[in-house]
Amino acid sequence: MFHYTIRRLIFTIPTLLFISFVIFFILDTAPNDPTGNLPLTIPPEVRVKIRASLGLDQPMFIRYLLWCQQFFINEPLNMIEQWFDITIGDGTRLRVTSWSTRSPVVDLVVERLPQTLWVVGMSYVVGILIAIPIGVISAYKQYSWFDQLGTFFSMLGFSVPTFFTGLLMIVIFSVHLRWFPSIYDTTHKVTDWSSFVFQVKQMIMPVMVLAFFNAAQLSRFMRASMLDNLQQDYVRTARAKGLKERVVVLTHVLRNSLIPVVTVIALGVPQVFGGAIITEQIFKVNGLGQLLIIGIQGADIPLVQTLTFIFAVLIVLFNLIADIIYGLLDPRIRYD
Amino acid sequence: MLDTAAPLVKVKNLKMHFPIYRGILSRRAGEVKAVDGISFEIMQGETLGLVGESGCGKTTVGRALLRLYDITEGTIEVNGHDISTIEGEELRALRPEMQMIFQDPQASLNPRMTVGSIISEPLDEHTKLSKVEKRAKVGELMDAVGLARHFADRYPHEFSGGQRQRIGIARALALNPKFIVCDEPIAALDVSIQAQVVNLLEDLQEQFGLTYLFISHDLSMIRHLATRVAVMYLGKIVEIAPRDALYEAPLHPYTEALLSAVPHPDPSQESTRERIILKGDVPSPSNPPQGCNFCTRCPKVIDICRSVEPELQNYGDGHFAACHLLE
Amino acid sequence: MKIPNLILAAAGASLLATTAFGAAHEARGRDGNVNIIYWQAASIMNPYLSGGTKDVDASSMVIEPLAHYDENGNMVTTLVDEIPTVANGGVSADLTSITWKLSEGLLWSDGTPVTANDVVFTANYCMDPSGGCQQLAKFSDVTNVEALDDRTVKITFGSAKPFPYGPFVGSTTPVLQAAQFAGCSGAAAPTCTAANFKPIGTGPFVVSEFRANDTITLTANPNYRDATKPAFATLTFKGGGDAASAARAVLETGEFDYAWNLQIAPEILAQMEAKGMGTVLSGFGPLVERLMINLTDPSASLGDTRSTVANPHPFMTDIAVRQALSMAIDRPLLVEVGYGKAGKVTCNVLPSPAIYDSPNNAGCEIQDIAGANAMLDAAGWAMGSDGVRAKDGVRLSILYQTSTNAVRQDFQALIKQWWGEIGIETELKNIDAAVFFGGDQSSPDTFQKIFADLEMYANNFDGTDPEAYMGSWKCSEIPSPENAWLGSNMPRHCNADYDALVAEMAGTADISKRAELAIAMNDILMQNYIIIPLVHRGNVSASANTLAGVKLNAWDSELWNIADWSRK
């Protein structure tokens, strides 16, 4: 397993380099202009100068290499400096800098991670916590009213987009009932009980909207996997052994059914980091998803390039993690 | 010996119908009559062979007997306990007495459990043995089925088919059952290994005084193993008789046809063997024919067969059959 | 005697009470927190590095110019006591220099004094050739900026500047603190993240936390020049979401006190306002939604000379066609459909400030389909069997482009229908705004290239002086491959009379004379139907009913007078 992991990691490097180039190439060839969103009162000559000051007058290949140097060398060095509180070289090196904020992209990402992890991550966890019992019970009581209801809700979760459920919740709970804020306060700090309550209140709606969406997919998956396993002979063996029904379902069926589900969950984690763009937008959570959207709208290429690349890294990484988890959980799989 | 033995298992009018669901709303749209009213007894210490074509309901009978299904109708009595309708704890408490060896040794073992824990799990559930005692017991069982003890930490997929079936057997033996349903335990194995497993089962029967319901479609194997034989067709028993009586003088046309396909051990008789080829397909168990189940394919079919169902009747010496021709 | 005493005592007590109350009423920070939402989040607090309205407005709370424009477009002093003019000697008689004198005792928020050096530094900071300063146009023709003494700055221009109020008037060109931004000039500008996010300023607020593209938290500036202001101790400036949710946060849920730029369907805004929690405000600057006629031939077959003056347009050169296009439009309906309170009918491309609004073009608010048809008939454009007019084999078939935007697409659909009624066939095209307004040379879809027969967008100018804006339509401003498609004369309008007026304005300081010239230019464009104005657009914002002091300003940052805001 260890060798396998190392081998896969090594193979990942050229893949990611290739991906980074493809992203750069696509962003560069797509028609966009970082000065496109500026007021028309800024004259074209000034725009040319602005573009030149952003380095856009250089050939693409040079810009790509520059980005590589900034991202693969300067950023890690800077990170090491910050972690260990030391200075390497003269300590000044160009980091990947966003065009719109003129600040290091990695700092922006770090600043936004907390709310994305809290809201989107929490929704993922809640979604899993909802989905697994629903999937298990639906499969165990296949065709029961519970199962039918579960099917109905997951259809709903699948087909109703989050911008609709989000808006609906805002209208009901913020506008009419005034229970929860419609706008997420990213600067809020939890220091005592009442600020904790506020944090819960502002998280409820975005978390639930996303959790509902996540649970819809995952519960179907869980159900299918459970049904698959419930049909298996080893379940009958377990029953024949005279095990308690709870043990049969939870230790035998559930554990085996969870293997593919856990893999799917691991594969979905990069989405958490990617943020749920629409949900973040609706509730103004302003996490990574919104950062990406703003970057795209403002043609902030270093920002979009870096974010997209980080997502690509996460996707590749979690693919590997999913494979490893699968290997760990299922003794039939051996990679070496 | 047979006469003195009391029946360990008594089955009366057992029916197992599976519902069929159809459509978006998954409405109940009929049922598969996998087992449709069968009755038989198994004596203490004997091996009852159950034969029949694929899909006739043999496995279903075996599973229903052990109450792995909630049966549709009928009564089942094992070792003096009526288990036809009991549930939950009550049923669980009786589980140790009756066990099953499954058709597919691979699928019937939980892939994520080691052999040791597969065998010892029933001990956790039904005994109060200490860890050490359990380990010792697992070791004994593995010895008994001819598996090296150090295999206990391996997973099922690391074994061959024959070894897996031995694991299945060891597992079934763990709780000292009286009655074991062997559902084609050798069907998935190589011919060379089949004999080993069969011999093992025979040895164990002797050693532990087991009673078997041995399901198979291999008539030669049944002839070798069974004391009595029941023949099933489309959810019903059409003939049941002591082994020799059945093999020497089958009464039912279906049994005749089955036997005609089996090479006879006696070469003189083998030369005169005439194969009876059955025409047509087995009807669907969800929509069995009227009258005699076999009437659509029976070479000797007469008019009455298509309307009146023949009863299983005793034709002497415990030889039962259900056919209008015999009446 | 008792009674008068009593009255006196009571009067005294009440006097005491009012003064006590008055003192409390006037303390800085008395009103706690105020919440502002800009659905486009601010990225940076330095307008020299980002000219986006959101960034300019956000930074206007912290850093200030020497003078502002008020809600009526009048110049008001900020860091100076007097606006320099020729009359008071602040502007030289030859119009080539302006001298500003800072008010006495001004302090930066860090407590250090504001000096003329800061102003000089800021000018050089923006004029650094490698800095990519986005407000460079404000400093055009500036040749020298020098500090005459600690409080006096002299800005010299290379030519006569009848309107020398480009640099340091209005929130787009605030004064930066030299000490903080030293070392941030030129290519180093983007590396000064801390300074760009938390500039030290003279404004009523100081940034305490800056989350780029998200939320800015500000606190009252302890060194603000008016000890009684601002009324709010803290300010939260939230960004993100969309216009509708920003409107909802002020008008329906009351979570926020002020929401900027609410370009949403007028009837929805009206419904929200009806809840009674807040008020929708509108302010009209010079922003006009207009059609730009392409006087040159955009046919793809022309290759490199496409949409250049080398090839006159086959039919747009006929004034009858252009006038008919204008006559067929129902402007009041467009206003109602697209903008509601945020729009007005205009027949001028320069409708404000009021002194520049030409009185000579009234009447365009009346749609006249019959008149347009008659005009085309008279000009020889005969109706064809397919309902499209033609003359000498040239069919009146138009490609009409604009940016992708719900209101613009509604307008396109309506206008296409009206033009259909006068026998003009219209093909519609919409282009992503970032591409349309973006200067990407490789894209054929920029508004400068105008590879279409006409295009629609809105434009305005910064501040109150229309000289540069009206100069957009002189011959030398025509975009072409030779000048890399730079320039803002989209119609490719070239008229010697017009250019003469532009030149004359450049040498005229007298404001009423300047107004006459601007009106004359506007009239040339209008009466030749080079530009067809549609809607005079305003800014729409919403303010909570508990908020006092808000004056929506279309000429400067909407938050220009944030120091005067208070809680009712």
Ligand SMILES: Nc1ncnc2c1ncn2[C@@H]1O[C@H](COP(=O)(O)OP(=O)(O)OP(=O)(O)O)[C@@H](O)[C@H]1O
């Ligand atoms: N759970 C179930 N639901 C519905 N139908 C079933 C179910 N189990 C079995 N059947 C049907 O019942 C019939 C009998 O099946 P069973 O498995 O008992 O046959 P079998 O005699 O064991 O066949 P084989 O020799 O192939 O193992 C078949 O038609 C099968 O399709």
Ligand code: SF4
């Ligand atoms: S009853 Fe009739 S059909 Fe059935 S087996 Fe006997 S002869 Fe054949």
Ligand SMILES: [Mg+2]
């Ligand atoms: Mg079977």
